[in-house]
Amino acid sequence: MRILVTGATGTVGGALATQLAETHHEIVALTRDVNRADGLPASVEWAEGDFRDPERLRNALSGVDRMYLFSDAATVHTVVSAAADCGLDRLVVLTSPVDGTAGNPVKEAVRASGIDWTFVEPGPFAMNARDWWSYPIRHFGAVRWVYPKARIAPVHEADVADVVATVLLEDGHTGREYTISGPESLTQQEQVAVIGEVLGKEIPFQEISPEEGKELLMSHGVPAEIADWVVATLAQHVDAPSVVDDPAERITGRPGRTFAQWVAEHADDFRPGP
Ligand SMILES: NC(=O)c1ccc[n+]([C@@H]2O[C@H](COP(=O)([O-])OP(=O)(O)OC[C@H]3O[C@@H](n4cnc5c(N)ncnc54)[C@H](OP(=O)(O)O)[C@@H]3O)[C@@H](O)[C@H]2O)c1
Numbered sequence: 001m002r003i004l005v006t007g008a009t010g011t012v013g014g015a016l017a018t019q020l021a022e023t024h025h026e027i028v029a030l031t032r033d034v035n036r037a038d039g040l041p042a043s044v045e046w047a048e049g050d051f052r053d054p055e056r057l058r059n060a061l062s063g064v065d066r067m068y069l070f071s072d073a074a075t076v077h078t079v080v081s082a083a084a085d086c087g088l089d090r091l092v093v094l095t096s097p098v099d100g101t102a103g104n105p106v107k108e109a110v111r112a113s114g115i116d117w118t119f120v121e122p123g124p125f126a127m128n129a130r131d132w133w134s135y136p137i138r139h140f141g142a143v144r145w146v147y148p149k150a151r152i153a154p155v156h157e158a159d160v161a162d163v164v165a166t167v168l169l170e171d172g173h174t175g176r177e178y179t180i181s182g183p184e185s186l187t188q189q190e191q192v193a194v195i196g197e198v199l200g201k202e203i204p205f206q207e208i209s210p211e212e213g214k215e216l217l218m219s220h221g222v223p224a225e226i227a228d229w230v231v232a233t234l235a236q237h238v239d240a241p242s243v244v245d246d247p248a249e250r251i252t253g254r255p256g257r258t259f260a261q262w263v264a265e266h267a268d269d270f271r272p273g274p
Contacts, residue, residue, distance in 0.1 A: 002026040005020065005029050007068075012164070018040060018041060027043070031046060031049075054082050061088065065088060065089055067090075076106045092168050093106065093119050094120055116175075118167045118173045119177040119178065122181075124154055129259075129263070133192065133195065138269075138273065144212075146188070146213035147207075148189040149189065152185065155256070159182070160180055167251070173251075182248075183255060185240075194263055199270055
């Protein structure tokens with residue numbers, strides 16, 4: 001079987017392509033620029049393609065049976081119609097709660113494609129801790145952030161990749177929508193404390209207002225509507241009840257990776273350096 005992995009130079013797609021390379025299937029990794037593409041096992045074939053360029057996309061999709069697609073509302077129609085033209089029989093789509101408030105254009109386009117589909121919707125990635133907090137921890141040894149008591153269950157990107165790999169390879173997931181969170185619920189302050197434990201130092205947490213939080217995210221390049229969504233989501237999760245199940249484990253049979261494990265794997269990102 002030939003499987004195309006989109007976003008293969010990114011976090012989830014990279015982990016997925018690496019995992020699928022261990023199977024006997026032909027794995028194709030999509031990138032807009034093969035000259036910059038790197039970091040996957042040699043058995044993975046790179047293919048150049050851009051969601052905005054249907055012609056090149058069809059070349060990349062030629063002969064492909066199944067595809068992992070990360071959601072992009074602006075291009076989903078182009079991508080799924082190219083996939084349908086190329087005769088794909090399964091799409092596993094990473095959806096996002098940010099995709100749309102009135103209906104979800106990504107889900108609607110995929111449902112209308114005529115191709116078997118499964119949606120995997122991860123909650124906030126553990127990787128956000130690096131995007132939001134590594135700079136202040138490296139440079140100031142402290143964090144300024146919103147809603148210290150907001151509880152979320154950060155999901156390790158490798159667990160998202162595990163779920164997607166399972167759904168791509170196994171039968172029985174067609175038409176299902178899986179929401180994936182991490183195995184434990186932690187407040188923002190507890191997450192920062194975990195980083196401190198791994199680094200062996202205390203990291204002060206200074207609470208800032210929602211408006212300051214939004215500005216902070218936008219100063220890291222986060223688009224305004226996503227910054228709004230992040231802050232609003234955290235507001236909803238202040239003192240929210242803990243997650244009691246482990247969705248990734250139900251699908252893959254393996255317990256989800258903890259936040260402490262993710263921090264241990266990325267500890268150098270939080271240490272002062274050049
Ligand atoms: N952060 C969170 O908490 C969170 C939670 C849930 C879901 N998500 C979603 O998860 C998805 C995947 O995230 P990620 O972190 O794995 O991705 P990522 O690391 O941000 O990488 C983005 C990937 O998109 C590819 N790409 C960008 N524009 C493209 C285009 N026009 N055509 C083809 N490929 C294009 C890039 O490939 P090249 O540059 O090689 O072309 C790159 O591999 C995103 O949609 C994100 O919104 C995030």
